[in-house]
Amino acid sequence: MNAKYILAGLMTAGIAAWMASGSVIVAGSAQEATPRPPAERADANAAAFRVRTRKISAEDRGRTLTMRGRTRADALVNVAAETTARIAERPVERGWEVAAGDVLCELDKGVRAAQLARANAEMEKAQLEFDAATKLRGRGFESQTRVATTKAALDAAQASVAEAKEELARTTILAPISGVVQEPLGEIGATLGVGGICATILDADPIIVTGQVSERDIAAIDFGASAPVDLVTGESVTGTINYVSATADADTRTFTVELSVPNPDHALRDGVTAEAHIPLATVRAHRLSPGVLTLDDRGRIGVRTVDEENRVAFMPVKIAMQDTAGFWVTGLPDTVTIITVGQEYVIEGQTVDPVAESDDV
Structure with missing residues (x-):
């Protein structure tokens, strides 16, 4: 029993000595286990x-705003008749290019030429009567009332001639603008009433690229600025901003912006999807x-x-x-x-x- 107590005391003394030494044996290596002073630990925790x-x-x-839109013709005009008559001739076909002043339809003149001849005859008669009354008045053989009456008759005859000429001229329908003839077209033999369409002219030079810009970006758009435009058909062209709406769309809160693109050969078509890359101010x-x-x-x-x-x-x-x-x-x-x-x-x-x-x- 004394030996057991002695062995236990030795083991206790060894453990106490090991703990006092501060050395730890981990996997055969010794590491310093002495704790750092409290001030050193506080400095470590406060490190940035x-x-x-x-x-x-x-x-x-430089900034660029991409505006998606479509192309449209600069003008699309339905050329209509201003009198009622049958189409006698139509010297144009769809797809033809015409210049302003070219004949689109010739209407049957009917009795219009005869009405103009009768009006001219009445005017000549009125002119003779007025001249005679004026001479007699100068000699004292005619009253001023008679002169005024013949003058009124002459004015009415001249107005009838002008009206007959205008009615006869309306039988020739001319192109008001240059462009390409499109449908609808009046057919030869068909009777056109007032407002009936003889032909439709599409003016696609320049072609217009129109789109919408949000209210956040509209202030950065410069009128007159040039911008490249890419069409879904593969063409790449350059347009100039020629219109910026002053009023937003009530539903979308966007503003309409339009670019004008030269199209002298009419290669660009109406209604094609387009993207305009509009340059904005440098920031x-x-x-x-x-x-x-x-x-x-x-x-x-x-x-x-x-x-x-x-x-x-x-x-x-x-x-x-x-x-x-x-x-x-x-x-x-x-x-x-x-x-x-x-x-x-x-x-x-x-x-x-x-x-x-x-x-x-």
């Missing part, structure tokens, strides 16, 4: 959070990767930055445009240091340990 940063500078960046902007963007407590999108004293700040930004490399944003100082890694783990006013992306972490 390390973040990765990058200094960026603003660049002048000073920073290029950012989407990964550095974050939200503040108010839900605003922005970035966290570091100032010269290594304090964190949140700066809201506005996305001006997007390309394959990321976003271009406005709202930041010309040169600023942003946090690229760790921005989600720091708050405004916190002091951090910034490490530039070009430095070793």
